[in-house]
Amino acid sequence: MLVEPFAGSAAVSIRAALEGRVSSLWLNDANQPLIDLWNAILHDTDSLIEQYTVMWESQKYDPKEYYRLVRARFNKHLEPADLLYLLSRAVKGAIRYNSMGEFNQSPDNRRLGARPQELARRLKVISIAMSRCTHTSSIDYCDLVYEYKSGQVWYMDPPYEGVSRRKDSRYFSTICRSEFEAFLHDLNDQGVPFLLSYDGRTGERTYGKPLPSELGLERVEIEAGRSTTSTLQGRNEQTIEALYLSPNLEAIRSASVCEAADQTALDFASKDYAKAS
Numbered sequence: 001m002l003v004e005p006f007a008g009s010a011a012v013s014i015r016a017a018l019e020g021r022v023s024s025l026w027l028n029d030a031n032q033p034l035i036d037l038w039n040a041i042l043h044d045t046d047s048l049i050e051q052y053t054v055m056w057e058s059q060k061y062d063p064k065e066y067y068r069l070v071r072a073r074f075n076k077h078l079e080p081a082d083l084l085y086l087l088s089r090a091v092k093g094a095i096r097y098n099s100m101g102e103f104n105q106s107p108d109n110r111r112l113g114a115r116p117q118e119l120a121r122r123l124k125v126i127s128i129a130m131s132r133c134t135h136t137s138s139i140d141y142c143d144l145v146y147e148y149k150s151g152q153v154w155y156m157d158p159p160y161e162g163v164s165r166r167k168d169s170r171y172f173s174t175i176c177r178s179e180f181e182a183f184l185h186d187l188n189d190q191g192v193p194f195l196l197s198y199d200g201r202t203g204e205r206t207y208g209k210p211l212p213s214e215l216g217l218e219r220v221e222i223e224a225g226r227s228t229t230s231t232l233q234g235r236n237e238q239t240i241e242a243l244y245l246s247p248n249l250e251a252i253r254s255a256s257v258c259e260a261a262d263q264t265a266l267d268f269a270s271k272d273y274a275k276a277s
């Protein structure tokens with residue numbers, strides 16, 4: 001089983017499922033509305049597509065104002081179809097919040113979002129590949145350690161690292177560096193095999209501090225392609241991402257499920273993959 005404690009759009013799990021490399025998946029994310037959307041994608045696909053289609057058609061008269069109405073409705077009722085529409089139209093498809101915890105990302109006014117037919121095709125492919133073998137949950141990553149069972153491989157792509165939780169209100173939650181390091185020690189002690197996307201660099205800029213050597217992690221650098229942010233700012237810069245491999249992966253590397261998850265994550269564990277897929 002491939003477990004993603006910080007699933008987000010679950011790019012690695014989707015790829016692993018589409019390539020038939022895993023027998024089961026577990027998507028966890030502290031953002032409950034996002035997990036509600038995942039459940040709708042997996043188990044209520046047709047209804048979700050129908051609602052999206054109605055919204056997509058209705059926006060044509062005044063796309064800017066329509067986005068604003070859906071955003072206000074989402075902040076009140078947290079409905080999965082509204083979140084799907086917002087993510088399809090939001091700048092960079094990114095979830096951002098204001099200090100009151102409301103979704104406040106602006107629309108990308110150059111685009112109307114994925115056409116319903118194309119979106120339906122993508123969601124159906126994902127649902128067929130994942131609905132029968134995917135477990136979902138919405139708990140804090142720290143509590144997931146109690147759910148570890150042998151046979152699982154974890155892939156983690158945590159959010160922006162702050163010095164304390166919820167320091168930056170733009171994000172659903174940031175993680176505290178010292179708490180996260182303690183958590184990684186726990187994972188090692190409990191025998192959890194994991195892969196972790198953490199720090200990296202774009203051009204001259206680095207982000208995130210490399211993890212301490214006491215954790216015994218192997219650090220692999222992956223070329224994640226041209227940075228979209230730099231491109232928007234008129235620069236041509238490549239992004240290099242660090243992927244950390246835990247010592248417990250070594251022990252089970254010969255097992256097929258680990259090889260699959262390991263290889264998939266090595267090949268595709270980069271934020272840019274989510275955009276490309």
Ligand SMILES: C[S@@+](CC[C@H](N)C(=O)[O-])C[C@H]1O[C@@H](n2cnc3c(N)ncnc32)[C@H](O)[C@@H]1O
Nearest residue numbers: 006008009010011030031140141157159172173
């Ligand atoms: C960088 S994103 C993951 C992106 C993902 N790899 C993808 O393919 O889209 C980090 C995710 O962690 C989630 N998150 C933040 N704090 C969390 C926490 N304490 N426990 C679990 N998930 C959390 C966020 O909601 C966000 O979706």
